[in-house]
Amino acid sequence: MPAPENPFKKALAAGDMLYGCWAGFADAYATEILGTAGFDWLVLDGEHAPNDVRSLSVQIQALQGSASHPVVRVPIGEDWIIKQVLDAGAQSLLVPMVDTAEQTQALVKAMRYPPEGVRGSGAALARASGFGAIPDYITTANDQMCLIVQIESRAALENLDAICAIDGVDAAFIGPSDLANDMGYRGDATQPEVMDAMQDALARIKASGKAPGILAVDQDTALMYRDWGGQMLAVGIDVLLFAQSARALAAKWRDG
Numbered sequence: 001m002p003a004p005e006n007p008f009k010k011a012l013a014a015g016d017m018l019y020g021c022w023a024g025f026a027d028a029y030a031t032e033i034l035g036t037a038g039f040d041w042l043v044l045d046g047e048h049a050p051n052d053v054r055s056l057s058v059q060i061q062a063l064q065g066s067a068s069h070p071v072v073r074v075p076i077g078e079d080w081i082i083k084q085v086l087d088a089g090a091q092s093l094l095v096p097m098v099d100t101a102e103q104t105q106a107l108v109k110a111m112r113y114p115p116e117g118v119r120g121s122g123a124a125l126a127r128a129s130g131f132g133a134i135p136d137y138i139t140t141a142n143d144q145m146c147l148i149v150q151i152e153s154r155a156a157l158e159n160l161d162a163i164c165a166i167d168g169v170d171a172a173f174i175g176p177s178d179l180a181n182d183m184g185y186r187g188d189a190t191q192p193e194v195m196d197a198m199q200d201a202l203a204r205i206k207a208s209g210k211a212p213g214i215l216a217v218d219q220d221t222a223l224m225y226r227d228w229g230g231q232m233l234a235v236g237i238d239v240l241l242f243a244q245s246a247r248a249l250a251a252k253w254r255d256g
C-alpha cells in the first residue's frame, strides 16, 4: 500500500482554481470547524500563529475527514522542522521567506527521502505512515510531497524565474505584507510599485508552469488577484473573521 495520494498537489498541477483560508487559532477544535466551511485548502500557520508540532499534528488529524486540504506553513525552511511536520502527516508545505534557487533546492531535498533528498527516516514512529501501517510509505512518499514557496522580498522577485524552474516546486505564493515591507512600504501592499510587482510576479509564476498563490483579506482585492492569475487564492483569515464579526456585534448592541 503506497503513501496517500496528495489531491491538492494534483489539483494545483491541473490548474484548478483553489480557494483557501488561514487557520490561525492554533486549535484543533477551531480548525475542525473551519474544515466544515468548504474551502479547498487551509493554512495551518506555524509561522505567525502560536503553533508547535503537536498543535499542528492535531489540526491535521482534525481535518482528516474534511474536503479542506491542510497546508502547513513551517516557521522557517529548515530540515529539522520539515521532517517533523511531514512525519506528523503533512504532505503540503508553505515555506516563508524563500529568496534563492539554492534555498529552494534544499527545501525540495528536505521533503524527500534519499537518494532524491535528505529527509530522515522514522516511519515506524510517524503518523504519516499510519505508524507503520503503510508498508510502502517510505518508497512512495516522495511523489506526494507538495512544496509551495513564499515569494516576499525583492531578492525573491529577482530570483523568481530560477526558483520556479526548480523541479519539486509546485507553487509560488506571494506574501503581500512582507513584500511591501521589504520594498519599503511597511504595512501598505496597495502601493502602485508593490501592486505592479505582484501582478508581474503572478504572471511570471503562471508562465513558468507553477501555480501562482497569494492572500487577500477583502473581496475586491481577492477578485483583482484572481484576475491577475492567482490560482491558490487565500480569501480570508479565521482569526480576523472572528474578531471582526465579534466587534461588529458588540458595536451593534452597544451603539444601537
Ligand SMILES: O=C(O)C(=O)C[C@H](O)[C@@H](O)CO
Pocket: 048, 150, 152, 174, 175, 176, 177, 178, 179, 215, 237
Ligand atoms: O507576507 C504576507 O502577507 C504573508 O505571508 C501572509 C501573512 O503572513 C498572513 O499572516 C496574513 O497577514
